Amino acid sequence: MPKRIIPLTDIKVLKAKPQGKPVSLFDGGGLYLLVTSTGGKLWRFKYRFDKQEKKLALGSYPEISLLDARKRREDARKLLANGIDPGAVRKAQKQANIQETETFEVIAREWHNKFMTTWKKSHYERVLSRLERDVFPHLGKRPIAEIKAPELLGVLRRLESRGIMHTAHIIRGISGQIFRYAVASGRADRDPSADLRGALTPVKTINRAAITDPVKAGELLRAIDSYRGSFVVQSALKFAPLTFVRPGELRHAEWSEIDFEKAEWNIPAEKMKMKVPHLVPLSKQAIEILTELKKLTGKGRYVFPGRTSARPMSDNAILAALRNMGFEKTEMSGHGFRAMARTILDEVLQVRPDLIEHQLAHAVRDPLGRAYNRTQHLNERRRMMQTWADYLAGLKAGAKVIPFKKING
Numbered sequence: 001m002p003k004r005i006i007p008l009t010d011i012k013v014l015k016a017k018p019q020g021k022p023v024s025l026f027d028g029g030g031l032y033l034l035v036t037s038t039g040g041k042l043w044r045f046k047y048r049f050d051k052q053e054k055k056l057a058l059g060s061y062p063e064i065s066l067l068d069a070r071k072r073r074e075d076a077r078k079l080l081a082n083g084i085d086p087g088a089v090r091k092a093q094k095q096a097n098i099q100e101t102e103t104f105e106v107i108a109r110e111w112h113n114k115f116m117t118t119w120k121k122s123h124y125e126r127v128l129s130r131l132e133r134d135v136f137p138h139l140g141k142r143p144i145a146e147i148k149a150p151e152l153l154g155v156l157r158r159l160e161s162r163g164i165m166h167t168a169h170i171i172r173g174i175s176g177q178i179f180r181y182a183v184a185s186g187r188a189d190r191d192p193s194a195d196l197r198g199a200l201t202p203v204k205t206i207n208r209a210a211i212t213d214p215v216k217a218g219e220l221l222r223a224i225d226s227y228r229g230s231f232v233v234q235s236a237l238k239f240a241p242l243t244f245v246r247p248g249e250l251r252h253a254e255w256s257e258i259d260f261e262k263a264e265w266n267i268p269a270e271k272m273k274m275k276v277p278h279l280v281p282l283s284k285q286a287i288e289i290l291t292e293l294k295k296l297t298g299k300g301r302y303v304f305p306g307r308t309s310a311r312p313m314s315d316n317a318i319l320a321a322l323r324n325m326g327f328e329k330t331e332m333s334g335h336g337f338r339a340m341a342r343t344i345l346d347e348v349l350q351v352r353p354d355l356i357e358h359q360l361a362h363a364v365r366d367p368l369g370r371a372y373n374r375t376q377h378l379n380e381r382r383r384m385m386q387t388w389a390d391y392l393a394g395l396k397a398g399a400k401v402i403p404f405k406k407i408n409g
Contacts, residue, residue: 008033013066016041031073033061043069045076049085056087102187104147104178105131105140111181118275127174134159134171144179145188149195156200165201172196209329210336212343217241218395220332223325225396233317235293236304240318240334242286242389244341244360246273247334251312253303255294263287263382278361281382283389345388355384 008027016025018039026032034042043058058064058072076086108131116124138155139147152175159168175193182188211217224237240250249267257266265280272278282290290303297305304313318334338360345351359381 008066010066013041013061027066027070027073029073029077031058031069033069043072045073045086047076047080047086049080049087054085054087056090102143102145102182103140104142104144105136107144107182107185107187108135108140108178111178114181120270130167130171130174134167135175144182147179147192149192152192153196153199156196160201168200172200208335208339209331209333210339210343211327211332212340214344214348214395217340217344217392218398220327221392221396223327227321227325229321229324230317231296232293232304232313233321235289236313236318237321238289239286239304240337241340241392242283242289242385243280244338245278245280246338246361247315247318249278250334251302251304251315251317253312254301255298255303256301258282258290258303260287260290272361274361276361279378280359281378281385283386285389285393286385341388344391345384349387349391351384351387352380355380359384 005026005028008025012025013033016023016033016035018035018037021037023035024032024044025035030046032044032046034040034044036042041061043061043064045056045058047054047056056076058069058076061069064072079086079089112124112128112131119127135155138158139151142151152172156168156172159165159171172193176191179188179191179193183191211220221241224234227234227237236250240247243250243265245267249271252271253265253267257268258264259266263282263284263286265282267278267280269275269277293303297303301310302312305311306313306317315334319329322332322334323329342356342360345356346353355377358377
């Protein structure tokens with residue numbers, strides 16, 4: 001005769017105490033409360049299916065009350081009555097939930113939200129736009145762990161078929177970052193984009209046009225002096241070769257970043273490509289340009305504003321001015337002032353390469369592998385920037401091009 005089981009009560013469940021080893025308190029019908037040696041109270045349902053004894057977790061007390069546990073037991077018994085394994089149903093439900101929360105789109109948006117604060121607004125908006133337009137419609141609902149290289153390649157081939165090979169390479173890079181984030185967070189095993197190296201149509205790299213010959217550089221500087229367009233644009237054209245910052249950094253310069261007393265321009269990290277603050281020593285010539293310009297734009301936010309002081313100068317303003325002066329796109333670009341400075345400072349003025357690279361805001365490390373901070377070698381860089389400004393003044397005046405004495409600091 002089977003042993004009669006006395007059903008549990010709320011009081012008995014509440015007062016159940018640990019006893020040094022796990023204890024099972026049965027309620028009947030396969031339901032029991034497992035009291036662990038540490039005091040945990042876990043509901044379990046013991047049943048047989050396909051001639052095998054199995055157990056199903058129903059939750060923990062007090063989150064799941066005795067009444068709730070009995071309801072879950074009855075639900076499981078109904079499945080058994082219909083020849084269905086409740087454990088298999090639970091597993092399928094759990095897997096479905098994982099797939100829903102671990103799709104490519106869900107994880108991509110999580111990755112985007114995590115890193116968007118380290119990017120410029122234009123960059124994170126562009127990344128999300130590309131994902132929403134070119135990737136999510138095809139891969140967004142797929143569990144990220146199930147996506148293989150051929151499936152990702154199919155998405156990239158669609159872009160190639162539209163003639164935008166460069167975008168296909170960009171999307172492959174973005175997807176790779178998302179897959180690696182999923183791997184790091186335990187939701188994927190590997191990055192399939194790595195298998196696509198060489199699978200896409202190569203994109204021919206177009207170097208940014210730059211004038212690096214000193215004689216032609218002098219011609220450019222004289223043309224800028226004779227420019228008859230906007231005074232703000234002319235000032236930016238004069239300022240660009242003296243500071244050789246990136247065009248975006250130049251356009252977004254703010255008066256609050258300029259220290260006239262110290263002759264410095266302090267660019268905050270969020271405006272820099274490498275997300276590291278950058279300090280630009282300003283030569284006497286650069287200060288003169290800013291002093292004159294401040295009379296016109298000093299009451300506004302931006303040093304080089306657009307038509308309204310509320311926004312910076314257009315990214316096309318410098319290029320348009322260069323074209324109006326007769327310099328073709330294959331000859332000179334806004335980025336070209338950086339290449340001009342790097343080449344002539346190195347080959348003609350024979351400046352130490354690490355000083356040049358540091359002033360270009362490139363990643364420069366000391367012999368021990370440590371990154372230089374923004375004030376590293378500041379005195380040497382001040383001398384370099386003044387020497388460079390004096391040299392450009394000589395080129396503009398048509399002086400004979402001769403190497404300067406090497407600057408060692």
